[in-house]
Every structure is written in C-alpha cells, then in structure tokens.
Amino acid sequence: MKKFSGQYAKNETRSTNQKLIEFFHDNPGMAVSGEDLGRALNISRTAVWKHVKSLKEMGYRIEAVPSRGYRLLSTPDSLIAEEISAGLETRRIGTNIICFEKTDSTNLEATKLGEQGAEEGTVVIADEQSRGKGRLGRHWESPGGVNLYCSIILRPPIMPSMAPQFTLLSSVAVAQAIESTTPLIPRIKWPNDILVNGMKVSGMLNEMSAEMEKVNFIVLGIGVNLNMRQEHFPDNLRHPASSLFLESGKVINRVEFTRTLLTAFDILYDNYLDAGIAPIREQWLARSAFTGKRVRVSFQGNDTFGLAVGIDDDGALLLEHEGGKVEKVLAGDVSILE
Ligand code: BT5
Secondary structure, eight states, rough: OBOSSSOOOTTTOOOOOHHHHHHHHHHHHHOOOOOHHHHHHHHOOOHHHHHHHHHHHHOOOEETTTTEEEEEEOOOOOOOOOHHTOOOSSTTTTTEEEEEEEEHHHHHHHHHHHHHHTTTOOEEEEEEEEOOOOGGGGGGOOOOTTTTEEEEEESSSSSSGGGHHHHHHHHHHHHHHHHHSSSSSSEEETTTTTTTTTTTEEEEEEEEEEEETTTEEEEEEEEEEESSSSGGGGGEEEEEESOHHHHSSSSOOOOHHHHOOOHHHHHHHHHHHHHHHHHHHHHHHHHHSSSSEEEEEEEEEEEEEEEEEEEOTTTTTEOOOTTOEEEEOOOOEEEEEO
C-alpha cells in the first residue's frame, strides 16, 4: 500500500510541498521568482527548484518563465492530500488528510487510526480499494483513478444508539456536494444510498467503536461514483448503478468534489453539535426518494411492507402499516413498490 507523501495537511507539520502548493494557489496565474518563493518558504533557491521538480512528478504542470520565475499552469486531478487541503477552510473535517494510492478499505485504515487515537476530523482517502466494503459483508466496487472512496473519523459526545444519525448527516453532505458541483438532482434512499435518476451513485458505511454508554469513535465511509464508465460496473449489482459522469455527461473534478464534500460535512457537523439532528433530518426529508411511497423493507430474509412516512431522530425508517400503526425500522434494504 503506497501512501502519498505529505499526509499531514493542515497542521504545524505542513510540508514544504504543501506550502508551495498553497503559495501557487494564492497567486493564481502569476509567475513567482525562485527568490521570492525561497523567502516566503524560508528555503534556498536550490531547495525551491527541488520542490518544484517533486510537484511536477506529482502531476502539477509548472512552467519556468525566463527571468520571472515559476508559474502554475494546472493541478493534477489526483487525490493528493496537499491538493485537497489547499483552500479547504473547514473547522474540524480534514484537518488531517491521509491519501493512499491503493488500500484494502479506507474504513479499515480509518478504524486502525481511530484505535491509535487519530484526532476527530481525520479523513482517509484512497484512489483505489482492493476490498471496498459495503454493508453486511457486501463488496463495494472501487476501481482506481475515477471515484472517491473516503472515511471520516468522528468522536461525537453521544450515546452509541445515536450513531445511525451520522448516516443521515453524510447522506445530506453527499447530496449537497452533488448539487453544488453538477446540475443533477440527488435523492436519498434510506438508509445509505444516494440515487440520481433512480440509480445508485453513492453508498455509505457507518461503523463504530463503542462501549456500553460511550462512543469511542465513528468511521463514516463514503463512496461516490464520480467518473466511473459503463465498463467499470459488473453485471450483478443489487440495484441499478451509475456515476455522476454518466448522468451529467461531464467529467467531475475529483479534488474539487472532495473539497466540496468535506466542507459540506464540516458545516453540517458543526450544526449537529450546536442544534442536534433536527435541522439535518429536515434537509434529509427534503431530498428523500420515497417519502409517501409504498415500500418493501428486506432484512435477513424477511420482507415487511408499508407506507414510508419519514424517519425519526435516531435515523430509523418510519413505516406505516394498514390500520395506521407506525413501525420503527432500524435496518434493512428498501425497494420502492409501484
Ligand atoms: C453500501 O453498502 O452502499 C456502502 C458502500 C460504502 C463504500 C465506502 S467507499 C469508502 C469506504 N471504505 C469502504 O471500504 N467502504 C466505504 P450496501 O448498501 O450494502 O451496497 C452494496 C451493494 O451495492 C453491493 O452488494 C453491490 O450490489 C452494489 N455496489 C457495489 N459497488 C457499487 C458501486 N461502486 N456503485 C453502485 N453500487 C455498487
């Protein structure tokens, strides 16, 4: 598993590459002399040249303008911690970003980090996963170079029974990120899917380490199909699936999408800590794929039918049976009947 360099993105240990990227981002389109860069970064001109070379190897296009210095022409759309952090103005989420070129599962990596005491808001991202996890032991297709696979570590002061609320929070964050980066209209399907035009483009896996009365940490795994093409999808998926590229016809900039998602998440989490789940639940309901529809909920081989009337504050589905009795459903897969 190869970890991209410069994993600590926004703290005291910011690497020189990170500072250089931020400098270029702060001076868009301008040629900056090696001397000025050296002074700003407190390194020699030779060191500047070496760092520019290393950024070029990471996929940055930087031209040397004779007698004027270096100018950034374009940034790579690689999920590199430094690039995601540049311009990311979040309070908690993404203060520490760790990117892998390839790993088994970002949720497994994040769990290991959580056990080692990683700070709240740590984000683990992979370009490719060899054992991407869905719920209930299912597999998440995770080809390299096209999508986003990320896991966020949270340490909220809540009881373990409230942890499913965070699936609501991530669903709303993903939906908002799709709304701000594409013209598409995302719909949320309980408990953990985001649909576009009825097809699954994103799934979430919410895992937790807890004691009886205390959450140690939560790992929120989020997979979003950004630029996946038809040939990346196997034939045997449970639900029709697609990607934002296939639905919008436009290539999605992965770095920009990731920044947008982390920012949306950060704001919602802040909101949650201040005001609880109620405002997030409202935003979830406004995007619900099936409120008011008849649905089937399958769980462990049993099917329950009813009218989906909403969700409660714990993130449970509210299913109304004939006769008006409302049942709280905590887990399962929903299909819309009709
Ligand atoms: C999910 O499970 O939807 C949770 C997916 C979570 C993935 C993220 S990626 C980052 C983080 N690290 C991980 O290891 N996991 C998380 P579930 O509702 O059980 O749906 C899984 C089912 O969706 C599979 O059985 C397939 O039928 C289908 N599927 C698999 N890959 C897919 C994909 N890329 N797009 C759409 N559907 C997919």
